[in-house]
Amino acid sequence: MSEYILCFALFCIGLYCVLRKRNIIKIIIGLGIIEYAVNLFFVLIGYRTHSRAPILAKGQSILNMVDPLPQALVLTSIVIGLAVTALIVAIAIRIYEKYGTFDITKIRRLKG
Amino acid sequence: MELQILLLFMIFAAIVAVQIEDLLSSVIAVGALGLGLSLAFLILKAPDLAITQLVVEILCLIILIRATINKDLPVIRDGRWFFNTASTLLFIILFLIFAYFALQELPRFGQPIMRVAQNYINQGLEKTGATNIVAAIILDFRGYDTLGEATVLFTAVMGVLAVMRRVGRKKSSSMV
Numbered sequence: 001m002s003e004y005i006l007c008f009a010l011f012c013i014g015l016y017c018v019l020r021k022r023n024i025i026k027i028i029i030g031l032g033i034i035e036y037a038v039n040l041f042f043v044l045i046g047y048r049t050h051s052r053a054p055i056l057a058k059g060q061s062i063l064n065m066v067d068p069l070p071q072a073l074v075l076t077s078i079v080i081g082l083a084v085t086a087l088i089v090a091i092a093i094r095i096y097e098k099y100g101t102f103d104i105t106k107i108r109r110l111k112g
Numbered sequence: 113m114e115l116q117i118l119l120l121f122m123i124f125a126a127i128v129a130v131q132i133e134d135l136l137s138s139v140i141a142v143g144a145l146g147l148g149l150s151l152a153f154l155i156l157k158a159p160d161l162a163i164t165q166l167v168v169e170i171l172c173l174i175i176l177i178r179a180t181i182n183k184d185l186p187v188i189r190d191g192r193w194f195f196n197t198a199s200t201l202l203f204i205i206l207f208l209i210f211a212y213f214a215l216q217e218l219p220r221f222g223q224p225i226m227r228v229a230q231n232y233i234n235q236g237l238e239k240t241g242a243t244n245i246v247a248a249i250i251l252d253f254r255g256y257d258t259l260g261e262a263t264v265l266f267t268a269v270m271g272v273l274a275v276m277r278r279v280g281r282k283k284s285s286s287m288v
Contacts, residue, residue, distance in 0.1 A: 032142060055159075
């Protein structure tokens with residue numbers, strides 16, 4: 001059970017970073033931390049003690065395997081996370097070119 | 113036991129990444145966090161995920177360093193101290209309340225409910241011919257998920273190209 005709690009603590013650190021910081025790069029980092037925590041949580045749910053990786057071997061009968069379904073979903077999620085990070089960073093670089101700052105309170109053009 | 117130590121290391125790296133003032137150091141701390149996550153996947157018996165996480169982390173680090181390097185950045189202090197802290201604490205407490213109720217319903221650590229996955233494990237070899245069950249699931253049983261993933265990836269790449277392109281953009285003097 002302590003693994004779940006540590007994973008939630010990691011999520012809370014990411015949430016704090018997203019909500020509290022004013023630097024865009026820090027916010028992107030916070031989103032990354034949240035994504036890592038969620039991926040880790042999925043794999044933690046599928047873990048089984050005293051078991052093996054879900055790969056069959058020739059001539060061996062495998063009694064216990066970890067749950068392969070969360071692993072397949074998280075594999076998709078990791079790659080999508082990279083694409084999303086690249087898109088956010090591209091937008092952040094354009095904001096820096098236009099406004100010369102990463103501070104979200106200084107970006108006021110859209111406020112009218 | 114080693115999993116808890118690794119998780120504590122990851123939490124430490126996350127705190128460093130959030131609290132340090134220099135952005136480049138912060139990005140490198142995120143790299144330490146991601147490599148720790150890769151090791152955690154290895155301990156949790158997910159070798160495919162560990163390899164993917166390693167590659168993705170390195171690419172992510174390169175992208176973030178490209179965003180932070182060669183920019184003269186003033187240190188940004190946090191303003192509106194009371195309002196920001198209060199709203200942050202509110203959201204974290206809300207999350208922890210929901211997490212507490214979710215923890216009651218979860219299966220115990222190490223004993224997953226494998227209703228669907230047991231079918232995949234039993235029939236994966238003769239139905240798909242793949243010895244790696246994870247590869248059998250993402251490429252065969254749930255192939256549409258992977259198709260959607262490819263769509264999202266393609267859309268994100270198109271978005272990056274549209275945002276970052278140089279040709280066709282107006283002169284910067286007329287934009288300001």
